[in-house]
Amino acid sequence: MSDAHGHGDKPFLAHHFEDEDHQFDSGKLGIWAFLVTEILFFSGLFCAYVIYRAMHPEVFTFASNALDTQMGAINTGVLIFSSLTAAWAVRNAQLGQKTGLIVNLSITILCAFGFMGIKYLEYSHKFHLGLFPGDKYEAKEGAYGDESKGNANTVAFTSPEEEESAEETEPGVAFSRGDTAEAELAEQEAHGDDGHGHEELAPWNDPNVPEATKRKLKIFFGIYFCMTGLHGIHVLIGILVLGWLLTRAIRGHFTPTYYGPIDFAALYWHLVDLIWIYLFPLLYLIN
Amino acid sequence: MTAAASTEHDHAEGHDHGDHHVLPLWLLIGTWLALMGLTIFTVTASTFHLGAFDLPVAMGIATIKATLVMLIFMHLGFDKSFHSLLIYGSFLFVFLFISFVWIDRGQYQVDINEKEQQEIAIDLGQ
Numbered sequence: 001m002s003d004a005h006g007h008g009d010k011p012f013l014a015h016h017f018e019d020e021d022h023q024f025d026s027g028k029l030g031i032w033a034f035l036v037t038e039i040l041f042f043s044g045l046f047c048a049y050v051i052y053r054a055m056h057p058e059v060f061t062f063a064s065n066a067l068d069t070q071m072g073a074i075n076t077g078v079l080i081f082s083s084l085t086a087a088w089a090v091r092n093a094q095l096g097q098k099t100g101l102i103v104n105l106s107i108t109i110l111c112a113f114g115f116m117g118i119k120y121l122e123y124s125h126k127f128h129l130g131l132f133p134g135d136k137y138e139a140k141e142g143a144y145g146d147e148s149k150g151n152a153n154t155v156a157f158t159s160p161e162e163e164e165s166a167e168e169t170e171p172g173v174a175f176s177r178g179d180t181a182e183a184e185l186a187e188q189e190a191h192g193d194d195g196h197g198h199e200e201l202a203p204w205n206d207p208n209v210p211e212a213t214k215r216k217l218k219i220f221f222g223i224y225f226c227m228t229g230l231h232g233i234h235v236l237i238g239i240l241v242l243g244w245l246l247t248r249a250i251r252g253h254f255t256p257t258y259y260g261p262i263d264f265a266a267l268y269w270h271l272v273d274l275i276w277i278y279l280f281p282l283l284y285l286i287n
Numbered sequence: 288m289t290a291a292a293s294t295e296h297d298h299a300e301g302h303d304h305g306d307h308h309v310l311p312l313w314l315l316i317g318t319w320l321a322l323m324g325l326t327i328f329t330v331t332a333s334t335f336h337l338g339a340f341d342l343p344v345a346m347g348i349a350t351i352k353a354t355l356v357m358l359i360f361m362h363l364g365f366d367k368s369f370h371s372l373l374i375y376g377s378f379l380f381v382f383l384f385i386s387f388v389w390i391d392r393g394q395y396q397v398d399i400n401e402k403e404q405q406e407i408a409i410d411l412g413q
Binding site for chain 1: 312315318326329333336360361374377384385403407
């Protein structure tokens with residue numbers, strides 16, 4: 001961009017536009033057309049989600065246990081807050097508030113990094129548990145949130161001989177302990193456990209879960225990684241675009257008559273937020 | 288600052304112009320608070336077992352949130368209606384896309400089930 005384009009005091013007005021409004025309107029139409037293609041782009045994955053969930057609802061209900069709702073909720077909050085600062089940045093640009101624009105763009109970028117940081121924690125936890133997309137999927141013990149249950153149950157687990165000796169010395173305590181052990185034995189029987197201990201009772205290996213369902217659990221993670229992964233790529237691109245605009249804002253490029261790039265990047269960022277608004281309940285909040 | 292103030296004044300008068308509408312701060316922050324409230328609400332609602340209503344409730348709340356983002360943060364409520372037409376048009380095509388696949392979804396399920404049962408039988412036989 002330079003003055004060589006012939007608009008003198010308006011360095012960012014391209015020569016093929018009559019005035020700044022003309023340029024702004026053209027850019028705005030362009031970004032909306034782009035957002036439409038983005039929605040259609042994501043709709044392929046949403047379609048896969050709808051069809052697989054309709055065909056195998058039990059797979060989604062069960063596999064969703066592996067996702068951390070708290071992490072997802074925090075990320076939703078982070079993204080919604082970054083949407084606020086993006087919208088605020090547009091307001092700053094419209095009013096010519098340079099400092100406010102720089103601050104709000106910076107906060108938006110920081111939130112985007114925060115989102116990716118939490119996503120990284122979630123992904124590495126999934127990989128640690130063998131919950132990979134596609135053929136690499138091999139769920140390990142505790143993959144579906146059964147670790148905490150196992151620990152709670154194993155506290156009072158003792159052999160029958162130990163129970164008897166304890167009964168002689170401390171009747172009160174032994175009674176309650178015996179109760180727990182009995183309940184556990186009943187639970188073991190109900191689950192068809194062959195006496196290998198509680199570690200074997202992991203729900204993903206639960207005999208009550210039909211074999212056909214167990215085989216299909218990886219479908220959920222294929223969809224989960226594709227949807228959140230594609231969304232994550234959009235967040236990364238957002239970081240690059242907003243970072244570039246931040247450098248331009250610092251150089252003082254934007255004025256109340258020339259703030260199109262801020263507006264368009266904010267629109268893109270809101271769309272990224274919009275998609276997450278649907279991804280969060282669809283993936284994390286399944287009962 | 289005077290330049291900025293006068294710009295704001297100009298925009299306040301030119302509401303019908305649409306494109307350069309400056310949103311008041313209370314509206315932005317109010318929208319954000321509403322979105323946060325709805326997020327907390329949807330997480331809370333998911334802890335109750337509403338049975339068949341789980342999904343419609345979650346999607347209803349998500350759609351209210353999405354509408355707030357589009358109308359206010361994305362300025363669609365103050366923008367040219369053509370932009371709204373574009374985005375709602377895209378939703379229509381997404382709906383058509385998913386509907387047609389939905390109609391077709393059971394077409395090969397019989398074969399898939401058969402193959403799956405064979406695989407399970409082979410694995411269990413080993």
